[in-house]
Amino acid sequence: MDDSFTVKSTRRHRLHPGGLRVMHWLNALAMVLLIMSGWKIYNDEVLFGWLHFPEALTLGVWAQHGLQWHFFAMWILMVNGLIYLVYGFATGRFRRKLVPIRPAEVVAEIRKALSFKLAHDDITHYNAVQKLLYIGVILVIVLQVVTGWLLWKPVQLSEVLPLFGGFQAVRLIHFIGMAAIVGFLVVHVALALLVPKTIGAMVTGGPLVDDDAPSALPQPAPAE
Amino acid sequence: MARSPSPSIFRPKQGVDQSVMEENRKLVQDINRRGLLRGTLSLGALTMLTGCTISDTDTVQSFLRTISAFNDKVQEAIFRPNHLAPTYSVDQVVKPPRFNAYYDVEDVKPVDGASWKLELAGLIQDKRPWTAQQLHQLPEEEWIIRHICVEGWDYIGQWSGVNLGQFLKRIGADTTAKYVSFKCADDYTETLDMATALHPQTILATKYAREPIADPFGFPLRLRTATKLGFKNAKWITAMEVTNTFIPTFWSKQGFNWFAGI
Numbered sequence: 001m002d003d004s005f006t007v008k009s010t011r012r013h014r015l016h017p018g019g020l021r022v023m024h025w026l027n028a029l030a031m032v033l034l035i036m037s038g039w040k041i042y043n044d045e046v047l048f049g050w051l052h053f054p055e056a057l058t059l060g061v062w063a064q065h066g067l068q069w070h071f072f073a074m075w076i077l078m079v080n081g082l083i084y085l086v087y088g089f090a091t092g093r094f095r096r097k098l099v100p101i102r103p104a105e106v107v108a109e110i111r112k113a114l115s116f117k118l119a120h121d122d123i124t125h126y127n128a129v130q131k132l133l134y135i136g137v138i139l140v141i142v143l144q145v146v147t148g149w150l151l152w153k154p155v156q157l158s159e160v161l162p163l164f165g166g167f168q169a170v171r172l173i174h175f176i177g178m179a180a181i182v183g184f185l186v187v188h189v190a191l192a193l194l195v196p197k198t199i200g201a202m203v204t205g206g207p208l209v210d211d212d213a214p215s216a217l218p219q220p221a222p223a224e
Numbered sequence: 225m226a227r228s229p230s231p232s233i234f235r236p237k238q239g240v241d242q243s244v245m246e247e248n249r250k251l252v253q254d255i256n257r258r259g260l261l262r263g264t265l266s267l268g269a270l271t272m273l274t275g276c277t278i279s280d281t282d283t284v285q286s287f288l289r290t291i292s293a294f295n296d297k298v299q300e301a302i303f304r305p306n307h308l309a310p311t312y313s314v315d316q317v318v319k320p321p322r323f324n325a326y327y328d329v330e331d332v333k334p335v336d337g338a339s340w341k342l343e344l345a346g347l348i349q350d351k352r353p354w355t356a357q358q359l360h361q362l363p364e365e366e367w368i369i370r371h372i373c374v375e376g377w378d379y380i381g382q383w384s385g386v387n388l389g390q391f392l393k394r395i396g397a398d399t400t401a402k403y404v405s406f407k408c409a410d411d412y413t414e415t416l417d418m419a420t421a422l423h424p425q426t427i428l429a430t431k432y433a434r435e436p437i438a439d440p441f442g443f444p445l446r447l448r449t450a451t452k453l454g455f456k457n458a459k460w461i462t463a464m465e466v467t468n469t470f471i472p473t474f475w476s477k478q479g480f481n482w483f484a485g486i
Contacts, residue, residue, distance in 0.1 A: 045375035064479035065279035067374070068288035071295055071481065154372060155309040155451050155486045156302060167370070167378055 014205030015124050019087065024202055026080045031181065033059065033073035038178055040066025047175055071152075078145055085138075101131045120195045124209050137184045140177050147174040289479065296483040303485055305419050309450035312368045318379040319433055321371070323440050324454050326412070326474065334439040335409045335460050342445060346405075346465035349396025356444045359430060362386045362394075366434075367425050372486050373454040383448040385429035389422040397466045405471045406447060407463040412474045414447065414458035417483065425450035428461070453484040 016024070037060060039053035044063045046052060060066040088094040105128035112118050113129065126134065150170045154161050164170045192198050200206070278284055323329045341353040366384035392399055404421040406414045420426060426449040430437060437443045442459030449457060455475055465471070476482040 041376070045373070045377050060279040062479070063375070064475075065288070067481065068292055068479060069279065072288055072291040075291070153302070153486060154370075156304055156307065158307070158310050167372065171376055 012208045012210055014207070015201055015209050016206050018205065020084075020093075021202055021205065023080055023084045023087070026076060027084070030073045030076035030080065031185070033069050034077060035178060035182060037066040037069035037073065041070060042175070047172060074145075074148060077141070081141060081145070097126055098131045098135050101128050101135075106132060120198075123195070123198050123201060124207060133184060133187070137181065137188075140180045140184075144174065144177040144181070147177060285479065292479075292481050295481060299483040299485045300417060300419070303417075303419055303451070305423060309369055309425055309486075312370070312380045314368065314382065316380045317368060317382040317433055320438060321381045321432060321441050322373075322377065322379050324373060325410070325440075325459070327410075329440050332440045333410065335443060335462075337444040340444050340462070342461065343463040344395060344465075345463060346467045347398035347401045348466050351395075356430075359386060359428070359445065362391070364431075365427060366431075367427065367448070367450060369425060369448075369450040371454050371457075374480065374484065381448075382433045383427060383429040384431040384434065385427045385445075385448070387424070388426045388428055388447070388449075389424070391428060392421065392466070401466050402468045403466070403470060405465045405467060406458040406461050407465075408458050409460035409462050412458060412460075413471065414456060415471050415473050415476075415482070416447075416449070416452075416456070420449055420451055420485070423449065423451055451485055453486055455480070456484050 036058055040058035040060045040063065043052050043055070043058060044066075058066065059069050109118075109127045109129040119127075147164065147170050150157055150161055150164060151167075151174055154167050154170075161167065161170065164173060192202075197206075279288070325332070337356050340356055342355075342359070343353050344351040363386070364384050365387050366382065368380060368382045370378055371381050372378045388404070389399075392404070397404075399418060399422060402418055404416045404418065406416075408414070416426075426447070429442070429446050429448040430444060432438070432441060437446060442461075445461045446459040447457045447461065473482065
């Protein structure tokens with residue numbers, strides 16, 4: 001690369017600004033409440049005869065408690081999620097952190113992950129697989145909100161319901177969306193525990209970074 | 225429903241003892257990532273332990289029911305009074321319908337249609353009770369609509385009977401009142417908002433698949449509305465009241481959402 005280093009005034013901020021951290025943990029809370037209460041609701045009328053969720057992992061003594069929690073936590077998820085989407089687009093965080101995704105990099109990262117050679121010294125940049133997973137889980141959560149509304153209001157939204165194949169199909173899609181999020185959570189939490197400084201960064205904010213640091217250039221070591 | 229005021233669950237009942245903070249200032253300042261991680265895990269474990277009982281405490285119930293009441297308002301606001309639910313063809317009708325009640329089908333106590341009467345109360349001009357025979361002489365309409373249970377199952381049913389909105393007008397009910405409440409032979413109670421009671425697809429049903437409704441499904445008279453969850457469709461109705469005072473229902477008293485619109 002031939003780019004000469006130009007000095008310009010960039011606003012330095014934490015890797016994860018305060019507002020974003022609050023949104024992350026609120027979302028985590030809403031997700032746990034929604035999944036556990038959703039399992040309670042599911043157990044009352046299962047989709048698959050072989051699958052009942054252990055009662056110890058569900059939220060609520062009776063089915064109505066599961067419903068109460070679900071229809072409370074959905075507001076946290078929706079309001080918080082909406083603010084997050086507006087924030088992500090408006091501040092350019094999505095553009096900086098989640099794109100571009102190059103297929104070759106995805107393949108290379110999966111190879112590295114399978115041979116346990118993942119690099120995680122620099123937590124300020126997501127690799128291609130991370131980008132793909134984060135975009136994927138955001139889209140799945142949006143789908144969960146849409147199918148959630150369709151399950152809640154199949155008659156008021158009867159023009160939209162057929163696009164998803166009808167009421168029982170939407171129940172199934174909502175279930176598969178949950179399974180995808182739980183799958184994401186397992187990987188996400190496992191990798192965070194393997195690299196605990198990522199958890200620290202999501203609590204305290206992490207290293208200071210430049211607003212428009214191009215991801216291709218080597219970063220100065222963050223001052224601890 | 226009178227609710228005793230309860231403090232926020234986010235606020236401790238007693239004030240926070242500041243001396244604890246002073247004594248542990250060094251410890252607090254010493255918090256490192258590992259400690260935070262450990263703390264997060266313990267918090268998670270705590271959720272697991274209390275998850276099964278936390279929902280039943282008065283404070284939590286009071287909070288969750290406040291949210292549920294807010295959700296009632298949201299549903300009332302988005303309800304489309306003239307939007308029709310999808311209807312289906314005769315060959316999609318499930319026979320017999322699926323049973324639902326707060327007890328098993330063997331415990332259904334059949335109602336004697338000959339001595340049965342529909343009592344009227346509240347903001348109604350003509351409160352004379354109706355016999356089954358009198359009801360059968362009114363114009364009948366039929367809807368083939370989907371029944372959706374709060375549990376998640378559904379089926380298509382063919383219901384006919386008296387349009388509730390037209391019946392309310394016939395008996396001189398005040399349709400500007402807020403609620404239409406029902407009492408049933410099995411002590412079940414149900415309350416509809418007036419908008420739902422006046423919806424074109426809300427009927428007092430007497431027939432299923434063109435035959436008198438069988439005992440387990442509400443003979444001789446039941447409610448059938450296309451815009452509510454299954455449990456809102458009161459069966460074995462014995463009395464109807466038009467009122468501005470909310471009368472808690474069998475399931476809303478137990479914490480289910482009252483509006484339960486679909």
